[in-house]
Each structure stands twice: as C-alpha cells, then as structure tokens.
Amino acid sequence: METTSTDWRYTVMPAVFTWLKESESGALEIDLEVTQKYAADILKVQGKGGTRMGGLVGSGTLGENSYLSSEQRISLLKGLSDVAKEFNVPLISGAAAETKEEIAEIVKGLASAGVDTVMVMPPKTKELPSDEDMYAYYELAESAARAAGVTIMPYNNPDAAGYHEISTELLLKIAELPNVTALKISTIDVSIIETMMLANKDAKILAGVDTVTVHAGLAGACGGITGVGCIFPKASVTMQEYVSAGNWAEANKISQAMNSISYLDAQPLLLEYLKFAFGVHHNDAEGGLRTLGKKLTQEQIDDVRARYVLAKERLEVLGLAE
Template sequence: MSIQWNGVMPAVFTWLKESKSGALEIDLDATQKQAVGILKTQGKGGSRMSGLVGSGTLGENSYLSTKQRLSLLRSLSEVAKEYNVPLISGAAAESKEELAKIVEGLATVGVDTVMVMPPKTKAVPSEKEMYEYYALAEATAKDVGLTIMPYNNPDAAGYHALSTDLLLRLSVLPKVTALKISTIDVSIIETLMLENKDLKILAGVDTVTVYAGLAGASGGVTGVGTIFPKASVTMQEYVLNGEWAEANKISQALNSLSYLDAQPLLMEYLKLAMGIHHNDVAGGLRTFGKKLTQQQIDDVRARYILAKERLEVLDLIG
C-alpha cells in the first residue's frame, strides 16, 4: 500500500467488556464498530480519515499482552482494508532485539506501519544506542514488508526528546516513511522541515494541530478525532488548504477536550469522553489503566459538554 501521510488518523480506543469471571477482556466487535464509525465520517470538504492507528497509547498498548495486541490488530486490519487505509500500530521495547521481534509479529496481522517509541530503559540511551535501536527496527521492517515511523514522545519515554540530528538521520532510512512528533513544541517540526522540505511529519498532540500545520506537518494522529471525527477531519482540511482562521475556529471549539490529550492520563480521560459521547459511560470507564476519581469524571464530562456545544454551533457533530 502506498501511504501519502497527508491528513489525520484516529488512534482508536481498545473497548473492553467483562468476562463471566468479572475480568476485563477486549471487546473486538465494539472496537471494530467504533473504528468503522470514525472512518466512514466525512469532513465538510468530503475527505475522510487517512489511516487507522490501533494499539497505540490510547489503545492501552502498554497494558496488553502480545497475544491480546495481535488479536486486536488482526481485527482492526479487517476494518482498515474495508476502508482502504493503512493500519498503524505502536511498538515499544527495552531492547532493539525485543523491538525487532515485535515488528516481526506485527507483520503477521495486517499492520502496514509501526510507530516506534523510544526505548523503555531506565538509563537515558546514548545517541548511538538510540540510532541502533531504530535502525534495527527499520531493517527488520524491510525484511517483513513493513515501514516504520519513529515516534518522538519525550513524556511517554520518560526522558528527553529525540534530537533533531537523530530524527534527520533516521528519516533517510529507506523504510522510514514519516516521523511522528508528540510534543507541544512545534519548533521541532519547523526545524526538521527547514533541513528537509520533503519530510512527512505527523503531529501527535491535538492542541497543536493548526500550529503543526503552519510549521510544515502534513497531518496528525488524533485522539479527540475519535470522539468528534467530523470536526477533526474538517480542521485538517482547512490546515492543508491554508485556511488558518477556519481551522483555528475548530481548534478553539475542541480546546476544552484537546487539553486532555496532553495530560498523563490522556487515555483514561479521552476514553471516558468517548463513552459519554456514545451514552456508554460504564464502557468508557473500563480500562486496564488508572481508575478515575469522581472529580476527574466530572471534569471530563464538563469538558466534553463544552466542546460539543461549541461544535454544534459550527455544524461539526457527526
């Protein structure tokens, strides 16, 4: 599949259900249904989401077993094929060898591109170690017919952002087709684009969609767009057309909810908002992650209601 990396891609939630024993397990049918609803939604300009991200941060990647992760992605690959979009999966590991095995496994379940998180190590890796980690992932991807997307996420990694020098070195590897930058500091995107105007860069934080587009990003991976896909796709249409004022109206309307995308409990917060949106609060609270307090639940609800009211004025609920 030829991937253009222009547009916005939803990072879908992994919906859960209670088994007979009371334990939580993946609800594949509900997760598929959620993904279909998002991918079939059109923006005001007629475009749709340009990819599908499964088993990422919002998909509870760090809590899933290998078996659960592969089962989830195999299920989502059916949806991605139906809508003719690439399936992207997150991947994180402590060592380059472990990462290579993960990439090999993802190739067996219909994944097209792997978003590769920085190494999960206690000690901060050296620039050399970091390059070798990504280089082996790229070489493995080449062997199994995938591509990779280095994922610059300092908050999730727990240490400093990948340097622009390292990102530029990685970007020229044959099977690196895009970079994902998950930070509110969009100057990183601008610096990278000044060095190589042909780079494909995806923004990973919903609050900076418009600013990232101004800096040169060709698209983004969205969490809020899973809840309000029409708004997210339309905002990206305006960004790609350079209609900044119109794009900013949508960004401001979404702001109360987008704010949560940059918080440590983003997965728990946004999953609850998704549950509220679909009148399934209980489902939105089912997670392998942290249990939210009543104060946090009330805050998410208030933020969701405010965003919805603002989007209704713009005719962007759908």
Template structure:
C-alpha cells in the first residue's frame, strides 16, 4: 500500500479492557471498530483520512510489549486494508541493528511505512552516526518492501532533534517517502520546503495544522481527528485548497482540545476526551499511562465540551 501523503491520518488509540484477573489488556474489537469509524467519516468535501497510524504515542506504544504491539498492528492492518489506506507505525531503538530488527517485525504484520524516531541514546550522536542509523533503516525497509518516514520531534527528543541538513539528506534515500515534523515551530517545515519544493512533509501537532499547510506541509498526523474526524478532514480539505479563512475557522473551534495534543500527557488527555465523546468515560480512563487527577479530568471535560459546541455550529460533529 502506497500513499502520496496528501491528507490527514489519525493516530488511533489502543482501547483497553479489564481481564478476568483485573489487569488491563488490549481490547482488539473496540480498537478496530473505532479505527474503522474514523476512516469511514467524510469531510464536507467528500474526502476521508488518507492513512492509519497504529501503536503510536496515543496508542500506548511505550507501554506495550513487542508481542502486544505486533498483535495490535496486525489487527489494525485488517482495518487499513478494508479502507485501502497505508498502515503506519513508529520505531525507535538504541542501535541501528536493533532498529533494523524492529522494522523487519513491523513489516511482517502489515505495516506499510515506519516512522523512525532518532536513536534512544544518552549521548548526542554525531551527524554521521545519525545518518547511518537512518540509512540502515531505509535499507531494511527496501529489503522488506516497505517505506520509512524520518520522524523529527525536537520538542520531545531534545538533543535528538534532526538538523535540516540531515533531514534533507535523508529525504534523498529511495525508500524515504516523507518526513514527519512534530513541532509548533513550523519554520522548520518552511526551511525544508524552500530547499526542496517536492518534499512531502507531514505535521505532527494538531495546533499548527493550518500554519503547517501555509509553510508547505502536504498533510498531518492527528490525535484530535480521532475524536472529531469530520472536522479534521474538512480542515485539511480547506488547507489543501488554499481556503485559509475556512480552515482557520475550524482550527479556532478546535483550539481548546488541540491544546491537549501538545502536552506531555497527550495520551491520557486525548484518550479521556475520546471516551467522553463515545459516552465511555471509564474506558477513556483505562491506560497504561498516568492516572489523571480530578482537576485534570474536569479540565479535559470542559475543553471537550467547548470544542464540541463550537463544531456543532459548523456542522462538523459526527
């Protein structure tokens, strides 16, 4: 499955349930149903989500075992195939050899594109070490018949952020089909596009969808779009058509909840908002992550209600 990367793609939640012993386990059926519900939703212009991101930050990725992760992605690959979109998932490792093994495993369960995070090392890698790390991931992807997407998240990765020079070099590798840039500083995107106008760049933070489009991004990966898919797809339609005022109106309506996507507890916050949206607050609070305080729960609820009320006026709630 290939993508031209134009459009928006949901980073879906991994829904959990309590086992007979009381421990949390993956609820594959609900996870699949929610992913399908998002992918079938159309924007006002008739388009849909153009990909499916599984087992990412919002999918409890850092808390899952390798076996859990692969089982989850195999189940999501069925949904991706049904809606004819590529399945995308992330990978990171301490060494390039470890990363190559992870990519091989992801390819065997139906992942079409791997978002490759910088190496998880304590010391700052050199530019050469960083390039070699990504080059081996690209070579492995070639062998496995899939593609890779270097994932730059300087706000979260600190010294592991990728320089624009390195990103441009990586973009020239044959199986690197796009770059993901997760930052509120969209000037990084514009700098890349000025160097190569043919680049495919995806934004990774919901708060900057419109500004990223203005800077040249062809689309984005969304968390908020899992909750309000019609709004997210319609906003991207307007961005793609250069209808900036209409796109910005939706962005403003989403502001209260998009804010949560840029917070350290984005998994816990947005998963709860998803639970509220589907009248499943208890399910929205089931996470391997941190437990929210009453104040945090009340804040998420208030932000969700505000966004929903604004979107209802625009006929963008499904």
C-alpha cells in the first residue's frame, strides 16, 4: 500500500495545525519550527500494518487558513514543503476564489510555495453558478495546475457550502480532467460517494469527515483527510489499513473508540476544538488554546477534554493511543 503523489489509493492524510506563539508585542504569530516538528512527528507514525500517512495537508481549516495573510500562508507552506519532501509525501493545500482567473493565479502561487496538489473549493460567488460556469472554473484551475507542474483536488463540501454544492454529475465530469488527482467529499451522507463510484468505479475519492471513515470506505472512498488523526495518528492509519483490506469489524472497533472526539471534526468550531484536544494530548493545553479563531468557553473546554479522555481510554485498550 505504498503511496506516491500520483497514486492516493488506500491512504489517509493529516490536516495539520498551525502552531502559534506570542510575539514580543503580545500578538500571535506562526511558530514554524514547532509546526514543522509536530507535522514530522505525525508522518513518522506507523499503523499496525506498517503504513504511514500518505500526504500532508497544510494551511487548511485546521491550519488557521481563514485568519492568515497571503504572506503568512506562503511562508507556512514553504516550511511544510520541507517536511513533506523529507517523508516523500505530497503537500496539499486549499484554495477558493470568486472567479476562474483568480483561482488560476492562486494555484500558480501555491505551486511556487511547494504545494503538490491544490484542493479547489467551489467559487465564492453570491449566486449559484451554472454548471457551465462551475466547470469552466475547475477547467481553468486544472489547466493552471498542469502548467505549474502540480495537480488539483476538487473539494465538495455540501454540508458547509450550501448552494455551492457541486452536483455528482458535474463532479464526475470534473474528475475526468487530466490533472485531477482525487476528489475530496466532506459530508456525512456517504451515499454521494457510492453514487459516484457506481458511475465510475475508477474514481478516487477522499472522505473529509472523521466520523464516516469506515462508511465512506464501504461506499468506495479510497482514503481520507483527517483532523483527529493529528491527535491519534496510529489509530487513524491503522483504521485506514483495515478499511483498505476490507476488515470492517476491526476498522469499526477503532471508529467506535474515536467516536467521542471524531464528533468534533464535524462541528463549526472544529479548528478550536481539535487544536485544544491536540494541546491536551501533548501536555500543552495552553498552547492548544492559542488560535486566531474563536475563544472557547470553559464549558466547551471541559467538553472537549472529556471527549479526548474518553477516546484515549478506549484507544489504550486497542493499543492505539499514541
């Protein structure tokens, strides 16, 4: 099950956190050294079957993307590119724009920062684009990526994107563009994945929500992008090993053990929740609370901590809590 940047079957990839520190002025700034260390630590971990994470996702939702400037983001990705190269895995990062011309320029910029694959969100327009306009948007993004020597991953998030959901028919058409590596589908309704796999058994689809890893695999997904896997990488990789082997009973044991914390990956405050849980896991709860996002209430902090403890206890029984 060796993974390369052009063959992402049977793999899971961590959407890593961007670690922050206080500057002399008291403002939060990126701690690139710590971010790189934690990313490398995750990529070092092996599952029970001997495989590792198959890629590295940086500056995504969990990476404070919404709050970073373009300059900060490029600097961060260049640093993470070094880590991805060290472990011979592709670096992935997301992009969204209002126009096809704008997305093409963003793709070029990310390629120059060392990104191997760009997750392309639907256009950020106020009104729903026609299928023709949506396809043209992805077509130009793919063309720009090809010219820059990288690939794209169309990213459909029907639960969050609202009227910008991409239809299954259009996704299948977009998937046929030559430089599309895979499709990322973030939804708890895995019937979307199954519908697409029935139409094209060769489609490569990555699940984007931790709660449905096993069900997405049953529906035909070849892997996933994980947030909880940053906290419990051995469990996440081992679960994917079982899913890829069709060992659903063992995969489901791990999924059930992580249910309490995987739930957080599907919440609006997933960045704040999972980053705090990561901090608790590394005895750095204070650092885990450093985010450019929203400040958690004490009630939320207590809930996340309880969910983390429950998942850890269950995974310890399976020998997967590291």
